[in-house]
Structures are given as structure tokens and as C-alpha cells.
Amino acid sequence: DQQVKQNSPSLSVQEGRISILNCDYTNSMFDYFLWYKKYPAEGPTFLISISSIKDKNEDGRFTVFLNKSAKHLSLHIVPSQPGDSAVYFCAASAYPSYDKVIFGPGTSLSVIP
């Protein structure tokens, strides 16, 4: 069973516009959520995290929103840049196994110049 879901395999956005990547989860015990970005031939790199006690976290062009009642989170990238083109993974972990981080299948973002 897929506990972390990313229902859009791909997304295309014009440069300068907003990119919104969505993630849904089924395990209500998750209390930390993270986003990673992955370029081909490289390992994923950490972007931003949010704990379940918050509903928003910002870091530069990246903002993550968490809606616990809907078990939904989203990553907003504003403005989108061509270098943002990559696969984005949503991930989550739950007490007591915070070190067991569960990933979604990923969304491939293409930012068109």
C-alpha cells in the first residue's frame, strides 16, 4: 500500500510562473513531511520540511503547505526557473520510527523557458 501518493506523474510550467506539486498521504500518524528534488544521475537532495504542528513553511522560493484534515500537502515554487526541472519527491515519517522515511513515487517537473 502506498502511504504517500503523488498523483501527477508530470507537470509542465512556464518560466516565471508558479509550480504547485501535490502530495496526499494515508497514515494519520505521520508528523514530519519533507520534499526532495532529484536530477538524473544524482541522489535526491533535501528542499524543505514541515512538522505537523505547522501549516506552512517557507524557504526562499519554496513554500510547503500542510492540510492535516485533508491529509494533503503541496509544494509551491515561485517563480519557477528552468533549473527547477527535476523529479520532486514528497516524503513523510511517523513516531516512533522517524528514521524510516517513506517516499512518494515522484512528480517530474519541467519548467519551460
Add this chain to the structure above:
Amino acid sequence: KAGVTQTPRYLIKTRGQQVTLSCSPISGHRSVSWYQQTPGQGLQFLFEYFSETQRNKGNFPGRFSGRQFSNSRSEMNVSTLELGDSALYLCASSFRDESGANVLTFGAGSRLTVL
């Protein structure tokens, strides 16, 4: 600080063989996790080690095993290889960020092809 180092980067094996992959975590990181990435499946959690002990395990058959050494370096082994084991195997070491989240730092991965 050096990053997470995985060796080998690429390897080709045939069905029935076994393979051992190696991972050196970031210096000072004691937790090492392993993931399998296949197209469309994202990153599937294999196992996590801390201080030479397996603390967490994913839903993989017993052919997949791992260990961690006293210097935190880790190895994973896959025995009796099957075609479906072809994947990118990623290792990560971790730290807790200011929110308390366990942040993984990944290596570049070992690309295994089983023929």
C-alpha cells in the same frame, strides 16, 4: 565535509548471482538508510542502521540484507538476483533539522542491471 559515497556506481550482474554495495556516510552521521528506486515506484525503503544495529526494515524479501560497521560504513547485499532487482540503490545518512525532521543526505547511488 565529504558527502555520502557509494560504490560501485554502475554494475551488471546476471540472474542468480549476488551483489554487495557499499556506502560511506557523512562523517559523524551514525544512521544509514538504504532505498531502492525503480521507474514509477519512487524510493522504496529497504532498511536503516544505527550503531551497527538494524532499527527499521522495509517490505523486501530476505534476499536483501545489510550491515553496518563500527565506523558507520554500511553494506547491502542482494542474493540470488532477479531481473526485477534492476534498480538504482541509494544510500543516505541523516541528521535532524530545526523542525525535528529526519533529513536524509543521499549518495549518487549504485545502478544495478540484472541480465
